[in-house]
Amino acid sequence: STLLQSASRFLPPKGINKLSYGTAGFRADASVLQSTVFRIGILAALRSLQTGGAVIGLMITASHNKVSDNGVKVADPGGEMLTQDWEPFADSIANAPDSESLIQLINEFVKKENIPLDGAKAATVLLGRDTRPSGESLVEAAKHGISSVIGAVGNDMGVVTTPQLHWMVRAKNTDMKPSASELDYFDQASTSFRCLIDLIPKKSHQGIGKLIVDCANGVGGEKLQVLKEKLNWLDVEIRNSGKEGILNEQVGADYVQKEKVVPQGFGPHDVGIRCASLDGDADRLVYFTVISNGNNQIKLVDGDKILSLFALFIKDQLSIVTDDTNEYQPRVGVVQTAYANGASTKYLNQLGLQVIFTPTGVKYLHEKAHEYDIGIYFEANGHGTILFSGQFLCWLEDRKSTEKGMEKQNAAKRLWAVSKLINQAVGDALSGLLLVEAILQHMGWSVDKWNELYHDLPSRQLKVKVADRTAVVTTNAETIVEKPPGIQEAITALTVKYPQGRCFVRPSGTEDVVRVYAEANTQEAADELATCVAKLVD
Ligand code: 16G
Ligand code: ZN
Incomplete structure (x- = not known):
């Protein structure tokens, strides 16, 4: 069959760690992802068939990760993340060692989910990618996966932000705009923004000065430029649009929020100006200002x-x-x-x-x-x-x-x-x-x-490298540790020593670490609490 032929061209490299769909899709060094992306192409086409021919999204991005990484995630008909019921299937096909086992897994799943494979319904998958150099060939791998499912077509939207792709999927399926394109996205955003500005009561209408945006040297730069041209009086200066440096390297929302320092290209000349940072695929946003004489420190205005x-x-x-x-x-x-x-x-x-x-x-x-x-x-x-x-x-x-x-x-x-x-x-x-x-x-x-709406409590985040992060099991929205036994009692005993103290630990969904978060009335107290709790899980 065509599936068997193409599947044998996309086999996982030997000796790589088991891949997991995780919190936000598969992510790894781009060089090992060809077969994963091919297989997720198949999954996306099957999902389209199972949802009665709805348009499904497939995005090639590794967000704020380094430029040599890449990743793949799937958007469901409403534009939201792939339903969690399908994640185990994603994991199992991504890790199938050869084409025969892959095809067996697919056949079992198709039967179990009653997916109509008779070609009666057409399947459509919308593809997008961020600016990573590995993106183009990964999109090709996804297209091979999609077209190995009978009656399925892939529509390539080219370089887009992750949210643009999700928006288009949603618009095509639920907003009755089957032709929804990137242009419609820009039109809707600029029209509704102008509407909000036109509705500002005259008395409070005053200039608030310019905004400088750090675009993480990613896809957000060129897209913000389009919006800026549509809203030509919007006072925004675009930095780190891609030409100035490397994707996500000491730039972008993740860096700024975690390190609490200015991104590359920002400095003392920006003191007092409203600044913002996007991440590599433009689905995260933080604001900040540069502190004067602050040694590249910032005041963070976070999510x-x-x-x-x-x-x-x-x-x-x-x-x-x-x-x-x-x-x-x-x-x-x-x-x-x-x-x-x-x-x-x-x-x-x-x-x-x-x-x-x-x-x-x-x-x-x-x-x-x-x-x-x-x-x-x-x-x-x-x-x-x-x-x-x-x-x-x-x-x-x-x-x-x-x-x-x-x-x-x-x-x-x-x-x-x-x-x-x-x-x-x-x-x-x-x-x-x-x-x-x-x-x-x-x-x-x-x-x-x-x-000034409120003042952040001082906080500290630490990560602890552990042999097996799944040994830590949490409950109550990750605020309480259930396993290993005794840990939660010890955390609570430490936390109550600090005024306004709060602390929790959780296994990361994206890295092999356990994360520690602590908050207290002073920075010293938050640091101390985090350090003591980190020792408990080590
Ligand atoms: C992923 C998640 C993000 C979460 C982060 C936590 C999506 C699209 N992204 O980036 O929401 O904050 O993981 O990472 O779901 P961690 O589990 O390593 O702390
Ligand atoms: Zn992102």
């Missing part, structure tokens, strides 16, 4: 602060549109992980919002946020978005046109524009950046004013 800004704005606008006489009261939920700074959670609670915790990983936060009419989620590392329920959007559409009173109607229009601007499929640094900029302009706020 928790972006979340708080969004939550505040949404809550304000919602309170204008709704009143007690409305029989329909939209439910707002805010979703965080244990990494959220304790001060942010306290702030959100004080706003009267319900805060829920999930384990680390976008798929968990996204799923939780879906349970609300407006679900806002962010990881501290800068990945997050806002989800709106269909029921809420219907209600809002009605308010937008029938509501008497200018301000009520305007608030409804603003919320509507937010739902169009923000990427409902996945966290998106570009649309997130436009929303932050629109809200700051609306409020007439400087980045410092925004940063």
Whole structure:
């Protein structure tokens, strides 16, 4: 069969570690990924068949990893991450040693899932890649995998951000835009952004100065340039767009958030200016300012602060549109992980919002946020978005046109524009950046004013190399250690010694390490607590 022929051309190299789909798809050195990507091409085509011919996404990226790495992940019909039920199948086919065992696994799975392989339905897979040099040949491998499934076609979108690919998948399947393209993405983002700006009350309309964006020398640079040309009065300077240095090397959101120093190309001349960083595939966003005489230190404005800004704005606008006489009261939920700074959670609670915790990983936060009419989620590392329920959007559409009173109607229009601007499929640094900029302009706020919403508690993250990270098992959204026995009692005993102390350990989903997070009222205390707890798991 054609599958057997092409499968034998893509065999896994001997002697590599077992691959795992993990929190965010397969990632490894690009040189070992050909067969994995070929096989995930097959998986994506099967998923399309199983979902009645819906468009499925396949993205080649390793996000903020070094340039020699690459990876692959799959987007489901709604644009969200591949359903978790299919992850074991992804793992098993990626690790099948030869074509015969691969084909056997596929046949078993097709039978079990009742996937129609008769060619009656067409399967479509949308392909995208970031700017890594290995991307092109990996996309070719994926196409071979897709076309080895009868009736399946791959549509190559070329170099796109991860969120753009997810957006297109979603738009094609659920927004009734079968022809949705990258151009539509840019149009929708720029139109809804302009709408938010036009709705700013005249009195608070004031310049907030320019923004400088570190694009991690990745795909975000060229895409932000397109948005900048569409919004020609948007005062943004693009740095690290790809020509200045190496992808993710001392640049980008992951580096800035973890190291808390300026990225390459930034320095004392930028003191006082609002700056932002994207990661390598533009699905994470953080802001920062350069500290004067600070030896390249920064003041970080992380995902928790972006979340708080969004939550505040949404809550304000919602309170204008709704009143007690409305029989329909939209439910707002805010979703965080244990990494959220304790001060942010306290702030959100004080706003009267319900805060829920999930384990680390976008798929968990996204799923939780879906349970609300407006679900806002962010990881501290800068990945997050806002989800709106269909029921809420219907209600809002009605308010937008029938509501008497200018301000009520305007608030409804603003919320509507937010739902169009923000990427409902996945966290998106570009649309997130436009929303932050629109809200700051609306409020007439400087980045410092925004940063003053609350003061972060000092925190410390450490990682401990261990022989077997799966020995650590956690519960309660990763805040409690279940196994090995005794560890949690020891962590608690240490933590209570420090005012405002909080500490947890969890096995990483992406590296062979156990991570430690500690927070306390002083930096010294947070450092000490993290160090002591790290010794417990060593
Ligand atoms: C992945 C996740 C991210 C999570 C990180 C944690 C996605 C798209 N990305 O990058 O959400 O914060 O892993 O890494 O889900 P860790 O398990 O190594 O700490
Ligand atoms: Zn990323």
